[in-house]
Amino acid sequence: MKRIIKKVAVVGSGIMGSGIACHFANIGVEVLLLDIAPNELTETETRKGLSLENKAVRNRIVNEHLANALKSRPSPIYHQKFASRITTGNTADNMKDIASADWIIEVVVERLDIKKLVFEQIEKFRKPGTLVTSNTSGIPIRFMSEGRSEDFQKHFCGTHFFNPARYLKLFEIIPGPQTSSEVLSFLNNYGEQFLGKTSVVAKDTPAFIGNRIGIFGIQSLFHLVSEMGLTIEEVDKLTGPVIGRPKSATFRTVDVVGLDTLVHVANGLYQGVPDDEAHELFKLPDFISKMMENKWFGSKTGQGFYKKVDKDILSLDLNTLEYRAVKKANFATLELTKTIDKPIDRFKVLIKGTDKAGEFYRKNFAGMFAYVSNRVPEITDDLYKIDDAMKAGFGWENGPFEIWDAIGVQKGIELIKASGLNYAKWVDDMAASGSNSFYTVKDGATYYYDLQSKTQVKKPGQDAFIILDNIRDSKKVWSNSGAIIEHLGDGILNLEFRSKMNTIGGDVLQGINKAIDLAEKEYNGLVIGNQAANFSVGANIGMIFMMAVEQEYDELNMAIKMFQDTMMRVRYSSIPVIVAPHGMTLGGGCEMSMHADKVVAAAETYIGLVEFGVGVIPGGGGSKEMTLRASDLFRKNDVELNVLQEYFLTVAMAKVSTSAHEAFDLGVLQKGKDIVVVNKDRQILEAKKQALILAEAGYTQPIQRKDIKVLGKQALGMFLVGTDQMTAGHFISDHDKKIANKLAYVMAGGDLSEPTLVSEQYLLDIEREAFLSLCTERKTLERIQFMLTKGKPLRN
Template sequence: MKRTIKKAAVVGSGIMGSAIAAHLANIGVEVLLLDIPPRELNEAEQKKGLTLESKAVRNRIVNDHLANSLKSKPSPIYHQKFASRISTGNTENDMHKIAEADWVIEVVVERLDIKQKVFENIEKYRKPGTLITSNTSGIPIKFMSEGRSEDFKKHFCGTHFFNPPRYLKLFEIIPGPETSTEVLDFLAMFGEKFLGKTTVVAKDTPAFIGNRIGIYGIMSLFKQAKDMGLTIEEVDKLTGPVIGRPKSATFRTVDVVGLDTLVHVAEGIYENCPDDEMHELFKVPDFINTMMTNKWLGSKTGQGFYKKVDKDILSLDLDTLEYRAAKKASFATLELTKTIDKPIDRFKVLIKGTDKAGDFYRKNFAGTFAYVANRVPEITDDLYKIDDAMKAGFGWENGPFEIWDAIGVEKGIELIKAEGQEPAAWVTEMLASGNKSFYTIKEGATYYYDLASKSQKKIPGQDAFIILNNIRESKKIWSNSGAIIEDLGDGIINLEFQSKMNTIGGEVLQGINKAIDLAEKEYDGLVIGNQAANFSVGANLGMIFMMAVEQEYDELNMAIKLFQDTMMRVRYSSIPVVVAPHGMTLGGGCEMSMHADKVVAAAETYIGLVEFGVGVIPGGGGSKEMALRASDLFHKNDVELNVLQEYFLSIAMAKVSTSAYEAFDTGILQHGKDVIVVNKDRQLAEAKKHAKLLAEAGYIQPIKRKDVKVLGKQALGMFLVGTDSMEAGHYISEYDKKVANKLAYVMAGGDLSEATLVTEQYLLDLEREAFLSLTGERKTLERIQFMLTKGKPLRN
């Protein structure tokens, strides 16, 4: 049967329930969110004379939970208007409405008896064939469906979202004893294709895959910190971005998630995994029990491992359990990795360290390698699923088996033995059979070592993706130090940035021009896309700063002209150019997107023109493009100044969208032209498809615009009055006003006496002149220098 999800019901509206409902709404599903009605009136309800039977009262719990979720930051929803897709109700009056749902998700408290009662209630109203799943983080699935009908059991399984569901990609599916294959296949497809998830089918073992490995990792770090006398700042320094983990590293992550949540899962593993060789590690240590007693649970209680007092962040001393001023952590070993851009290339250096950091990494990796190898085939038959779970659920850039491969399998065994442990038998068997690594890349695909067949097998599902790591060497056409051009097949090539933070400097611009040259001569279309954490943080500020400080204005003028000309080539080449932004897409990265024939954006794209933050205006065609887009929206009888002002404010306020959907509001993305992909893994394949479609439809090279309507003095006067009043009201500084007035001059088309049609080049020349003049200002140089050294804007 063909199965679709048009309507879903979420039972339980707490932090997870509301966030799951929001993410389903993100993808266009109509959601019914239910929770229990209150048992007593609150003070406000009593004052209003309401009764327990009032609808507002009966839905108070669910409505409050949803409202709090939608107000939280980061937001669980791509765009606030999507919240209208969620309706609320209570489990006594509205349970019958689940008969309309295609999928019912239970997200109530982690108690088996309560969950079983909820499922009994659900079965009264669900229609046969409806999917029912539990978002449990560890209760065995086999116990939950006891006493339910055959149809219920067939359509029931666990679907464990990780918190927050919008941002963490792991989606664990845990089959029950009677779950049908059709249900598992459908949920795996739906999770990957529609929810944008990394879908992992797990065995019904305690804590499944992600939490079993992740909680082991955190509990082992608690022990290691105590054994080695490490401060929490030192552990967070060692377990953060340097090894490809989130900035929140270990202790800050626990504060965010909640210590009580961690303890709950750890206790579940301790109670239910008596045969785990690391069983005692999951026993909650005394200092954690003290923190639990004191309610030092993290962000939710205002203090945990860290505590904010006024503007100061205090840290917990693990020995005295008293808060003290934070101490800066530094290690000589970490200094050795500063010139190594990719975390995967750092591990060999880290384990050779001769200081405390080197000892830490050798012990930590030894324990992790031994533990994950022993979990195969207990929690999963396939080792790649452990790596997928840690990357998608815990934000690791590389999974444990990938790290082990990077260090060398034999070296990893050496580390394990040095810690008095033995590697799993299958690992030594793998080496003895001639397989020297857990993964290999062949013919553009990733293969993994399969225990059952004792051979390398292709990881399934790759055909829907383009994975640049797999084709970078075999399909490379051209490269320099900042960019690589790869052949994606079917007449489409890809330009991938390779600079630090994917900044756009001379090498990247050379790469773009080379890619367009090649595509115009030999191919049908070009994609500009990469699979780094961020698409691009913008132009190379360091280069601009050095030229400006040295007063090399001719060279700077030429560099800006090259940037502008390259963006215009993206717009006016004879082949379609599709840009695929994701993550941070700022300044020049945003300008490149705005000049594409089509943008295929990942849903998690944070895009905007942020040049105001460093005291300049967009100089790579962004200011011109906003004026042009405003012009295209001018209609007869429109208040044209109001339209132009909206586009002006997008730049002047340095607006950055918190999702790709919000970028339509700021005028960066365009309805009817640009598209959004929820699963970033599919983005390049989708971008290639659109480039091919444009080419096959008979792509015709666009004609340069000579009809951009600018409003001249009429608009300029309005902008200048506005910036004067903003300064007078102390909303902006005197220098902010100066920068804003430069932008106003460009977007008004200068001080023309009346509205006039101009060329794009006319606006580009004004833009470049304004940009250059601002780089000659001391306060702009101060702002650029502050951004380069501190990583945040300066208000001067």
């Protein structure tokens, strides 16, 4: 049966319900969002003489919840205009409207009795065959559909989105006793392809997969803190980016999520898994109980493990339960990993540490390894689902079994035994079968150890992906220290940046030119893409800073010209070049995207020309390109200055999109040419497909543009007046004004006496001249140095 989702009804508009509604709106689905009608008037409504029968009053709860969600940051929606896809109503008046929905999602309070009442109402109005799912974080699915019809139960299951629904990729699917295999298969594929999620089918066990393992991890840390006498700063240092976890690590994450939320799930597990070998770990330590009594829940109550007082951040002393100044945490073991770029390569070093950090990692990993081994097959038959859940739901770069593989299976067993814990027998069976790891890679695909067949089985769903980690060695065509070229198949190459933060320096530029050379001679097209956290944070400003400080202006001029020439090769090669940005795509990364034949952007792409933050203008063709794009929008009888001004302000205000969809508004992505994919994992394969389409259609090398209309003194005068006014009003500094005036000169095409048609090279030359002149300014060098040392812009 072919199933198409055109309309979704979401019942329950709290933080989670509104977030889910927004994410369906993100992907173009019509949404009906419902909540209860209020049973009493507010003071304002009473004063206005409104009644409980008034439509605005009856929809007040749902409308307030949705409005709060749309105002929240980070935003749950790709573009504010997408909110028009959401219609609101109340369950008393509008439940009948769910009859037109293809999928009904219940997101009400976590109480079984209330959920069952909601399902009773839903069954009265849903049309047969409509999907019905519950977004529960732990109530057994088998209890929810009791008493419902056969058709309801066949099309009913749990679908657990993680909060925030837009950003966290985990999508747990939990079948009920009668859920059809067709429904599970559909939801699994829909989650991956349309919602951009990592779909994981879980068993109907307490807290399912993600929260079962995640809450165990946090609770075991709570107990380990007391056992080892660690501070919260030390734990956050040890459990953050150094091991591939979010910057918020453990305690800051709990503050953001809410201690009360975590305790609710932990208490549920303590009651729900009495036979769990780690049952006692789900019991709250004394300091957590005291914090709950004090209502120190975290950000929502103004204090938790951390507390902000004026501009100072204080941390909680877990022994005295008093707040004190944050203490810096340092460990010798962590120093040993500073030269190891990838977290997965650090674990072998971390567990060998002879200080408190080494002891912490040995105990922590031993507990986690033992626990996850014992959860298979209890919570899932497939070990990879545990890793997928932790990566997608908790932001771990590597899952527990991947970390165990990195340390070595036998070494992991030694750690478990040294801690007096027990692991599952199937781990020994795996070794006996000849498998010495949980995962293997073969022919570009990932295989995992399957308990039933006792063999390595291909992980499903990979045909929709190209995983660069799996082909990097076998498909490598060329490499240097900053870039690797791989053959994706079908005559399409991929260029992958490998520099720190994927900055664009000499090695990367060499890689781009080499990739284009190779593709023009022997291949059909080129993709520029990677699967790191961010596409590129821009040009290597450290190199620019050193050249400017040493006053090596000829060398700097040559370096900038090489950057410009390389971007122009991306635009004007004889093969199609597709750029696949995602995450932070700033400065030079943005300029590269703007010069591609086509951009295949991940929905979560934060892209913009941010050079003003380091005291310069875009110098790799970005200023030229924004001028060109403005010119292309000039229409007869238009006020051309207004069009140009919009593009000027985008650069001068260093605007960065909060999604790929917003980048179209900025003029960085182009409608009708560039496309957006929701699932980042599918991005490289989609970019390859687009390169093949262009190649097979008979790609012709474009001709460089010589028809760019610049407005000369007419535009320059307007911009200069504007910067004078902004400076006089103290909105910008004198140096901001100097940078803006340089940009104005470039985007006006210089001080030409009248509008003129110019070439791209003309604009590139004056762009480079402006960039270089700013590099001679002391205040620019101060900005670059501040960015290099502090990681944030300086306003001077």
